[in-house]
Amino acid sequence: xxxxxxxxxxxxxxxxxxxxxxxxxxxxxxxxxxxxxxxxxxxxxxxxxxxxxxxxxxxxxxxxxxxxxxxxxxxxxxxxxxxxxxxxxxxxxxxxxxxxxxxxxxxxxxxxxxxxxxxxxxxxxxxxxxxxxxxxxxxxxxxxxxxxxxxxxxxxxxxxxxxxxxxxxxxxxxxxxxxxxxxxxxxxxxxxxxxxxxxxx
Numbered sequence: 001x002x003x004x005x006x007x008x009x010x011x012x013x014x015x016x017x018x019x020x021x022x023x024x025x026x027x028x029x030x031x032x033x034x035x036x037x038x039x040x041x042x043x044x045x046x047x048x049x050x051x052x053x054x055x056x057x058x059x060x061x062x063x064x065x066x067x068x069x070x071x072x073x074x075x076x077x078x079x080x081x082x083x084x085x086x087x088x089x090x091x092x093x094x095x096x097x098x099x100x101x102x103x104x105x106x107x108x109x110x111x112x113x114x115x116x117x118x119x120x121x122x123x124x125x126x127x128x129x130x131x132x133x134x135x136x137x138x139x140x141x142x143x144x145x146x147x148x149x150x151x152x153x154x155x156x157x158x159x160x161x162x163x164x165x166x167x168x169x170x171x172x173x174x175x176x177x178x179x180x181x182x183x184x185x186x187x188x189x190x191x192x193x194x195x196x197x198x199x200x201x
Contacts, residue, residue: 008037008161009044009099016092023061024083027076035065035076036157039131043157044095046138046150047102055146057085059139062153066135069128072121106158114165123168127156130175137182142189145182152178 015021026038042058061082068076087095117123134149134156152174159167 009040010096012037012041013092013096013099016087017089017096020086020089022083023078023085024080027078027083035069035128036160038076039065039157040154040161041095043138043150043153044098044102045091046146047154048094048098055139057082059135061085062135062138063132066128066131070125070132071128072125102154110158110162110164110167112163113167114169115163117165118159118163118168123165124160126172127160127168130172131156134175134178137178140182142182142185145185148181149178 012021012026023038023042026041039062042062045054045058061078064078064082065076112118131153134152137149138146138153152171155167155171155174158164159171
């Protein structure tokens with residue numbers, strides 16, 4: 001089964017490889033689906049070694065879009081400065097290659113299920129809240145952890161696009177686990193200064 005997500009993202013990436021489109025252009029083209037589509041596009045780079053300087057603008061854009069979802073908005077908006085962001089041409093080609101691998105996995109685990117839950121306004125808001133929180137973790141200064149919240153964001157965005165209620169519920173559980181993982185790392189880093197003297201005794 002070919003996902004609408006993979007078709008839409010592939011189409012967007014192909015357009016980006018032919019001519020430089022801004023995030024604002026993409027939102028204008030995709031309307032309500034633009035929330036999840038652009039969020040997918042924004043987090044895909046974090047499954048690769050992303051160029052320096054991308055985490056801030058891309059993560060901030062995710063938080064803004066997801067925050068609007070959490071508030072129940074259906075028309076996406078970005079500040080002008082972020083809306084003018086363009087992906088480098090060479091990086092878009094890398095994303096197209098990555099998309100093929102990601103799609104193979106997602107096509108095996110998602111399909112329209114539990115539609116009553118998936119299409120409810122409450123799920124839309126909760127998905128936005130979870131994506132916003134995971135985006136905050138994404139831009140946290142903890143090194144080498146970007147792919148972890150990225151997987152959670154990607155699954156929630158795809159579940160929203162494909163109306164997969166079961167995958168949404170799995171993603172909620174994953175969001176809790178990711179939060180606990182980051183909480184553990186944060187606690188360990190906080191305790192590290194007091195533990196070092198005992199370690200070197």
